[in-house]
Amino acid sequence: MGFSMRAVRVETTVRRDQIARAALALIASRGTHALSVAAVARRVGLVPSAIYRHFRSKDEVLDAAIAHVGDLLLGNVAAARAATGVPIERLHVLLGRHLSMIREHGAIPRLIFSDDVYGGHAARKASMLRALRAYLDQVAEIAREGQEQGSVRADLEPDTVALLFMGLVQPAAVLWHLSDGRFDVSTHAERGWRLLSETLAPRDAGPASAAAPTAAEIPRLIRIPEDRT
Known part of the structure; x- marks a missing residue:
């Protein structure tokens, strides 16, 4: 009996997660206005x-x-922590995972700035903020751990x-979304990193050999296709 109840709980958790992921995929392709129970059911393969x-x-x-x-965001943090014990490297790993999440879940920018979240639904806006x-x-x-270790x-x-870390990702995610994926979010993020x-870096660690993208470089990063007509 106990095993059966645990199995039911696991199945329920898996199904709810599957439905939530299907809803995100639907929002990514068609926006929150297209979200409906019937549409999610079709995507999951259920009635x-x-x-x-x-x-x-x-x-x-x-x-x-x-x-x-x-859950995805905090899962990325957990994965970055598991990947390395060096705080600055954890941030770099986390940046890469965040970029992958943007590519895999294009719904996130649409969801954050949708009327269903950004508009008059205070409780939902508070949930996203949390x-x-x-x-x-x-x-x-x-x-903070990096400060304690001196890095x-x-x-x-x-x-x-x-x-500042979030600023490497969110504006680039919006540009990536608005340009239908043409904005080179990886190049931007790595230069920003x-x-x-x-x-x-502590002041005595020496300068980094990085070059930030200039305003003139932004069109190249977006990779706007040439007009061949």
Whole structure:
């Protein structure tokens, strides 16, 4: 009996996660306005009534999608921590995983700035804010660990470091989304990382050999196709 109940709970967790991921995929391709229980059910390969066994409404599905974004972000932090014990390297690994998440889950920029989140739904906006704050807190903690180990400047506020780190990703994610994937987010992020790592390094660590993209380089990074007509 106990084993059976545990199996049911595991199955429920897996199914809810599957539905949340399907909702994100649907938002990525068609926007939040296209989100419906029927559409999510089709993507998962279920009938709509099966969705209602786990969620009471489309709004609950959307809330689960937001929670899944938070889980993805914190999962990236856990993976970066497992990859290396060096804080500055953890931040670099985390940057790479965040970029991969943007490519794999194009729904995230659309979701954050959608009317369903950014508009008048205060509770949903607060939920997204909590997810982002939890992520920023973890990034700040890595920066704090770097300060304790002497690899990050002690005069910097860890919370500010976290915001600077997020700044490498979010604006680039928006440009990547608006350009339909033409913006070279990887090149931008790596050049930005070199600048950030130089800023974080203790003053006696020596200068980094990085060159930031200039305003003139931005069109090249976006890779706008040539007009051959």
